[in-house]
Amino acid sequence: MSDKPASPFYRGYVLFILVVVYTFNFIDRQIVGILAVPIKSDLGLSDTQLSLMGGLAFALFYTFLGIPIAMLADRRSRTWIMTVALAVWSAMTAACGFAQNFLQLFLARLGVGVGEAGGVAPAYSLIADYFPPEKRARALSIYSFGIPVGSALGILLGGVLTSYLGWRAAFIIVGLAGLAIAPVFRLTMREPKRGGFDGDGAVTTPAKVSDVVSTLVQKPSFWGLSLGAASSSMMGYGLIFWLPSFFVRSFGEALPGFFAWMPDALVPANAGPVLYASYFYATVLLLGGIAGIWLGGVMADRYGPERKAAYALVPAAAFIATVPFFIVGVLANSLWIAFPAFLGxxxxxxxxxxxxxxxxQQLVQPNMRATASAVFLFINNLIGIGLGNLIIGAISDSLKAVYGDESLRYAILSGIIFYVIAATLFIITAPRLKKDWAS
Incomplete structure (x- = not known):
């Protein structure tokens, strides 16, 4: 552990390597979205089974192991924990490529969840110890670039590798790439001093489980933000998993025309709708995701220090604004209309x-940040990943007799209510943030 303040250059490297690891986190997490189409065909799965494999299988161990691993991260080396986590989830992603049936694939995805349980909460804590409070929102936003970048690469690599080598090779290749990053991360990432930017009164001695629980119980804003984020994540994860299938089913014949300008070198002769859908959605994820995350971080750093309620009101306003874009994008009959709508x-x-x-990071003291983050991730991911994919898939199956391949369109459309619920919870929570803020 280093007590010496990190140089601006090294802090920049810290963010870079953490973004790289988080990118692999989401590549391995979301690659099943684009691979769902060939997997369904090859293994003969239903939409509900795809939902269980893509959502619940991952969420079970990811959510339940996250809290004990985070408690360990509040006491031991966060960099070692993240190294082991990266190696485990990468190895299990590669194992997905060898699955021969639904059960084997389900168990491999459970393994991915076991590894990724130690990949995020420790990173939040590390960033809070490398960056002062007035720069944390932007630093955490940059770290969160791993979500759209990783999701986009997962969709893109999944589509390209499947077109050339098959879906099994896609799992194996991205898994081995993650394994190669693990030793680089361990050898170059230093463990910072806990609470180094939080003043002399910051508490850094390990907190007891009872202390963490009692602290969070007394902070209603923590629960309001967690449930609001979880509600939005039901659609966030649900869309990332199901939109590639939606584009293939509802726009399959139109996708090649949308990419008529693309060089032949990027489109193999046997290119199908899966590859075109991966190009389409990867672009949406990358451009829209980075722009939105950066905007949120900049606005939080600008307005949050003076008015704590802004940390909830800024997201609430954004969720309300999603409604027209959501409706237009899902109901569009043209990709030229759907693209800007989904981008927004x-x-x-x-x-x-x-x-x-x-x-x-500011609702609790430095000695319980990883654990508090893990409690949030438990709520967010158990609800978001565990239920979002499953609800959309189940609704799609129930509507299939009436709407055929278009059943997925209306299943996705029904989920707009979750963004409205998220906005409502954030608005209710906003006035409480100032009182709950940790000194």
Whole structure:
């Protein structure tokens, strides 16, 4: 552990390597979205089974192991924990490529969740110890770039590798790439002093479980922000998983025309709708996601220090603004209309990350930041990942007899209510943030 303040250059490297690891986190987490189409065909799965494999299988161990691992991170080396986590989830992603049936694939995805349980909460804590409070929202926003970048690369690599080598090779290649990053991360990432930017009164001695629980119980804003984020994540994760299938089913014949300008070198002769859908959605995720996350971080750092309620009101306004983009995008009959609509939807739906993650780091003392973050991730991901994919898939199956391949369109449309619920919870929570803020 180093007590010496890090140089601006090294802090920049810290953010870079953390973004790289988080990118692999989301590549391995979201690659199943684009691979769902060939997996369904090859293994003969239903939409509900795809939902269980893509959502609940990952969420079970990811959520339940996150809290004990984070408690360990509040006491031991966060960099070692993240190194082991990266190696485990990468190895299990590669194992997905060898699955021969639904059960084997489900168990491999459980393994991915086991590894990724130690990949995020320790990183939040590390960033809080490398950056002062007035820069944390932007730093956490930059870290969160791993979400759109990783999701986009997962969709893109999944589509390209599947087109050339098959879906099994896609899992194996991205898994091995993550394994190669693990030793680089361990050898170059230093453990910072806990609470180094939080003043002499910051508490850094390990907190007891009872202390963390009693602290969070007394902070209603923590629960309001957690439930609001979880509500939005039901659609966030649900869209990332199901939109590639939606584009293939509802726009399959139109996708090649949308990319008629693309050089032949980027489109193999046997290119199908899966590859075109991966290009389309990866672009939406990358451009819209980065723009929205950065906007949220900048606004939080600008307005939050003077008015704590801004950490909730900025995301609330963004969620309300998603409604028209959501409706237009899902109901569009033209890709030229759907593209800007989904771009706006993607940007607005991720504005919350910088403000909310910053608020969580300031609602508790430095000695319990990783654990508090893990409690948030438990709520957010158990509800968001565990239920979002499953609800959309189940609704799609129930509507299939009436709407055929278009059933997925209306299943997705029904989820707009969750963004409205998220906005409402953030608005209710906003007045409480000033009182709950940790000195």
């Amino acid at each position: 939807l993607q940007a607005l739906s991720l504005v919350w990350l910088g403000p909310v993650l910053t608020a969580f």
